[in-house]
Amino acid sequence: MEFRRNNRQLLSKIATNDRHGEDSPYFDGWKAYDSDPFHPTHNPHGVIQMGLAENQLCFDLIEKWILENPDASICTAEGIDKFRDIANFQDYHGLKEFREGVAKFMGRVGGNRVTFDPDRIVMSGGATGANETVMFCLADPGDAFLVPSPYYAGFARDLRWRTGLDIVPVDCESSNNFRITRAALEEAYEKAQRSNINVKGVIVANPSNPLGTVLDKETMRSLVSFINDKNIHLVCDEIYSATVFSSPRFISIAEIIRDMDCNRDSIHIVYSLSKDMGFPGFRVGIVYSFNDDVMDCARKMSSFGLVSSETQFFLAAMLNDDEFIGNFMRESSKRLAKRHHVFTKGLERVGISSLKSNAGLFFWMDMRPLLKEQTVEAEIELWRVIINKVKLNVSPGSSFQCSEPGWFRVCFANMDDETVGVALERIRQFVLQGKEKGEVSEKSKHWKKHNLRLSFSSVRLYDENLSSPRMISPHSPIPQSPLVRTRT
Amino acid sequence: MGMLSRKVTCNSHGQDSSYFLGWQEYENNPYDEVKNPQGIIQMGLAENQLSFDLLESWLAKNPDAASFRREGQSIFKELALFQDYHGLPVFKKALVDFMAEIRGNKVTFDPNHIVLTAGATSANETLMFCLAEQGDAFLLPTPYYPGFDRDLKWRTGVETVPIQCTSSNRFQITASALEEAYQQAQRKNLRVKGVLVTNPSNPLGTTMTRNELDLLVNFITDKEIHLISDEIYSGTVFNSPAFVSVMEVLKDRKLEKSEVWERVHTVYSLSKDLGLPGFRVGAIYSNDPIVVAAATKMSSFGLVSSQTQYLLSAMLSDKKFTKEYMSKNHKRLQKQQSKLVAGLEKADIGCLESNAGLFCWVDMRHLLRSDTFEAEMELWKRIVYDVKLNISPGSSCHCSEPGWFRVCFANMSEDTLKLAMQRLKSFVGSITVNDQSHQELKNSRRKFRTKWVFRLSFLSFHDREQDER
Numbered sequence: 001m002e003f004r005r006n007n008r009q010l011l012s013k014i015a016t017n018d019r020h021g022e023d024s025p026y027f028d029g030w031k032a033y034d035s036d037p038f039h040p041t042h043n044p045h046g047v048i049q050m051g052l053a054e055n056q057l058c059f060d061l062i063e064k065w066i067l068e069n070p071d072a073s074i075c076t077a078e079g080i081d082k083f084r085d086i087a088n089f090q091d092y093h094g095l096k097e098f099r100e101g102v103a104k105f106m107g108r109v110g111g112n113r114v115t116f117d118p119d120r121i122v123m124s125g126g127a128t129g130a131n132e133t134v135m136f137c138l139a140d141p142g143d144a145f146l147v148p149s150p151y152y153a154g155f156a157r158d159l160r161w162r163t164g165l166d167i168v169p170v171d172c173e174s175s176n177n178f179r180i181t182r183a184a185l186e187e188a189y190e191k192a193q194r195s196n197i198n199v200k201g202v203i204v205a206n207p208s209n210p211l212g213t214v215l216d217k218e219t220m221r222s223l224v225s226f227i228n229d230k231n232i233h234l235v236c237d238e239i240y241s242a243t244v245f246s247s248p249r250f251i252s253i254a255e256i257i258r259d260m261d262c263n264r265d266s267i268h269i270v271y272s273l274s275k276d277m278g279f280p281g282f283r284v285g286i287v288y289s290f291n292d293d294v295m296d297c298a299r300k301m302s303s304f305g306l307v308s309s310e311t312q313f314f315l316a317a318m319l320n321d322d323e324f325i326g327n328f329m330r331e332s333s334k335r336l337a338k339r340h341h342v343f344t345k346g347l348e349r350v351g352i353s354s355l356k357s358n359a360g361l362f363f364w365m366d367m368r369p370l371l372k373e374q375t376v377e378a379e380i381e382l383w384r385v386i387i388n389k390v391k392l393n394v395s396p397g398s399s400f401q402c403s404e405p406g407w408f409r410v411c412f413a414n415m416d417d418e419t420v421g422v423a424l425e426r427i428r429q430f431v432l433q434g435k436e437k438g439e440v441s442e443k444s445k446h447w448k449k450h451n452l453r454l455s456f457s458s459v460r461l462y463d464e465n466l467s468s469p470r471m472i473s474p475h476s477p478i479p480q481s482p483l484v485r486t487r488t
Numbered sequence: 489m490g491m492l493s494r495k496v497t498c499n500s501h502g503q504d505s506s507y508f509l510g511w512q513e514y515e516n517n518p519y520d521e522v523k524n525p526q527g528i529i530q531m532g533l534a535e536n537q538l539s540f541d542l543l544e545s546w547l548a549k550n551p552d553a554a555s556f557r558r559e560g561q562s563i564f565k566e567l568a569l570f571q572d573y574h575g576l577p578v579f580k581k582a583l584v585d586f587m588a589e590i591r592g593n594k595v596t597f598d599p600n601h602i603v604l605t606a607g608a609t610s611a612n613e614t615l616m617f618c619l620a621e622q623g624d625a626f627l628l629p630t631p632y633y634p635g636f637d638r639d640l641k642w643r644t645g646v647e648t649v650p651i652q653c654t655s656s657n658r659f660q661i662t663a664s665a666l667e668e669a670y671q672q673a674q675r676k677n678l679r680v681k682g683v684l685v686t687n688p689s690n691p692l693g694t695t696m697t698r699n700e701l702d703l704l705v706n707f708i709t710d711k712e713i714h715l716i717s718d719e720i721y722s723g724t725v726f727n728s729p730a731f732v733s734v735m736e737v738l739k740d741r742k743l744e745k746s747e748v749w750e751r752v753h754t755v756y757s758l759s760k761d762l763g764l765p766g767f768r769v770g771a772i773y774s775n776d777p778i779v780v781a782a783a784t785k786m787s788s789f790g791l792v793s794s795q796t797q798y799l800l801s802a803m804l805s806d807k808k809f810t811k812e813y814m815s816k817n818h819k820r821l822q823k824q825q826s827k828l829v830a831g832l833e834k835a836d837i838g839c840l841e842s843n844a845g846l847f848c849w850v851d852m853r854h855l856l857r858s859d860t861f862e863a864e865m866e867l868w869k870r871i872v873y874d875v876k877l878n879i880s881p882g883s884s885c886h887c888s889e890p891g892w893f894r895v896c897f898a899n900m901s902e903d904t905l906k907l908a909m910q911r912l913k914s915f916v917g918s919i920t921v922n923d924q925s926h927q928e929l930k931n932s933r934r935k936f937r938t939k940w941v942f943r944l945s946f947l948s949f950h951d952r953e954q955d956e957r
Binding site for chain 2: 004006008012013014015016022063066073076080083086089132139157158161162265274278280283291293294297303304306308309310311
């Protein structure tokens with residue numbers, strides 16, 4: 001309709017451009033899952049969701065705690081005397097007990113080597129909101145941030161969309177396990193300078209999404225000295241910090257700067273309870289900045305994404321229960337470790353290796369031996385095979401801006417044990433079939449420079465559906481979630 | 489090169505304004521019936537604290553909704569994981585039904601056109617991001633909610649230009665004021681993208697007349713721009729005339745298939761009607777699917793907690809409860825407002841006749857030393873520090889005339905309100921006793937005001953419509 005075109009011109013550029021990044025294949029794979037979701041009894045041949053970094057392993061512990069602590073809710077008989085005060089509470093400083101609980105938790109996650117100041121805890125609408133807020137505070141439209149690749153696909157939206165910033169990737173390579181090197185940082189910085197791009201800082205996720213690795217002390221110190229030299233900021237997204245399940249231990253940037261000469265005003269942490277506790281629905285994001293001006297500004301901006309007071313109250317009670325939290329953290333690590341082990345060992349047995357990792361809700365799978373050629377196109381082709389034939393929604397490395405084709409992020413913490421078994425079996429079958437046809441080298445435990453070809457002539461390699469922009473959110477298991485099946 | 493962004497160092501967040509400074513004073517010395525009876529009474533906070541008991545009693549009868557359960561089964565896991573920015577379908581349905589109920593079911597809303605946001609604060613900002621950018625402006629009738637300076641302009645880069653409204657016609661929007669504001673924007677080299685109104689009005693406490701709404705629709709049609717109607721107070725209309733939303737006007741004028749239909753957007757929230765500002769429940773309703781799609785993606789930056797969505801979906805789906813709540817809530821608001829108006833009268837202070845909101849727009853022009861904003865500030869400081877009442881000066885609401893104050897009434901008990909009025913009466917008595925010239929000024933102003941208040945009552949008698957509630 002004519003007027004719709006007229007009306008479209010009356011919208012902002014932000015509303016009509018695609019810098020929200022939701023047209024990337026990261027979100028594309030969801031469509032296949034959404035239209036054919038796996039269910040052990042209703043749909044045993046459906047697509048298994050392995051593209052969703054959720055932590056579903058410890059809800060039993062939390063549910064038990066909820067039953068034992070009815071006064072943590074303002075709506076139960078035990079807690080209702082708090083209802084009106086909490087329902088009325090919209091102070092952007094947040095509930096004191098909530099901030100204390102979060103600060104304590106962050107400290108424990110860092111091995112109690114540093115303490116966090118509850119008065120520096122600022123709320124935001126999830127880590128999504130936190131990252132955007134920090135960008136609004138540190139940079140102006142047209143500025144840029146350096147981001148080591150591969151990085152979380154959502155950064156395209158969170159760092160750039162409404163802020164008007166740009167991302168300059170810092171390429172990391174498998175040859176040294178994707179470590180962030182000083183040389184790579186310098187190269188990215190210089191490249192930006194030559195293009196007249198004003199770099200305001202570096203943002204890293206530690207532990208890394210999608211790698212599942214933690215940053216070592218040396219790399220972190222090198223990062224701090226780099227940003228100090230250039231007089232720019234460092235933002236550490238520590239959202240996965242409590243998902244570390246084996247050594248080496250997680251080191252918060254707070255610990256590094258305590259022992260180093262540096263400008264603390266340029267250090268900022270982003271945190272959330274979505275991954276560690278498994279509460280993405282509760283929208284708990286945290287900005288923790290060592291810079292007072294940024295802290296004040298972020299706090300004012302938190303008006304745009306405060307945590308529901310009901311949720312703050314509930315979490316204050318839970319996070320301040322020291323015994324429960326201690327037990328939770330130990331149990332969570334154990335279960336994550338076990339799940340990680342089952343998957344990575346299972347894959348190794350059929351000759352598929354992955355990056356050695358000790359954190360996160362996923363692992364970084366090396367499918368380079370199965371690529372027709374070492375190109376992004378071949379990676380996408382293989383990815384469509386994995387979705388359509390193997391029926392697993394995994395995320396292709398290109399959606400994380402990985403500089404080398406052939407890597408895939410595979411999530412493991414968002415399913416039950418039975419589904420794990422099914423997923424592993426499917427991968428096993430897929431690889432073994434490939435071997436039978438003589439198309440995958442028997443010795444390909446480690447990638448060799450052979451041109452290994454795969455052909456699945458019976459498979460539709462190009463699926464039009466998968467390349468069209470998504471309309472459905474990637475954020476939750478609809479329509480699988482019983483909450484979405486309305487009863488009206 | 490500055491280390492931080494311009495947003496940190498500018499003060500577009502607007503929080504240096506007196507609106508917020510008054511709050512600070514209150515925080516330092518808050519009134520408490522027992523612990524601090526000489527403290528400052530908070531009358532600058534538009535909160536609805538009159539009906540919590542109704543909510544609490546509903547919760548007591550509905551334990552499942554209260555504790556992550558449905559039909560006795562725990563759904564904690566599903567709620568904890570649910571972060572879909574499309575929102576909980578059952579909540580959206582309950583919310584649109586509630587919105588329709590508030591509008592006497594004269595309009596219905598499609599749940600697929602609603603976007604959930606973290607409060608109306610986030611809803612308004614998000615709409616700005618969707619509809620405008622640096623170099624653009626939105627027109628706002630004065631006086632308006634002080635928070636708009638932050639919500640609409642701060643991070644978006646959008647400008648606001650006032651539509652000047654005056655007491656000469658009850659601060660209603662006129663065609664000439666609209667046109668003048670539009671011209672002013674053009675003179676500033678700003679591209680006007682739309683008009684944003686609050687209906688019912690904050691700080692006036694009045695519902696917009698059909699005439700004003702027609703005027704607005706005509707204006708945005710003619711200029712081919714947007715209209716945002718912030719209807720956050722729509723459920724606080726406690727007296728006639730009944731609330732008429734812009735959607736109803738569009739429907740009555742059969743404009744559903746027209747070009748202008750998709751340029752009208754509504755903002756809502758449960759913070760004022762249900763008195764739940766802590767839960768951060770806001771919504772955008774737009775007839776334009778592109779706006780809905782963009783705003784939905786943006787809501788990622790401020791989603792409503794799933795725990796809260798679930799609780800409120802159960803509450804709002806209970807139609808028997810919502811009907812009873814709205815009825816009782818309105819009665820209590822009306823009662824409290826009349827007490828405020830009567831108390832002000834006893835202190836020889838008048839206010840704009842109002843039928844909605846959680847506050848009154850109070851006329852203290854006769855108490856000013858001079859007809860200036862400096863005098864208004866002087867008076868305000870005395871009221872905060874000496875009389876110990878935190879009220880909001882009209883200048884913080886961008887009012888074009890000095891001497892008006894917004895005084896909230898729904899966030900305190902009847903006793904506290906009584907005490908506040910007593911303090912005010914003593915204060916007024918004390919400043920007029922010794923000042924002869926001031927007394928003359930006051931008398932002449934009072935004559936003018938009395939005539940004007942009478943004229944208002946007369947007008948509103950004719951405006952009165954059938955009470956539909």
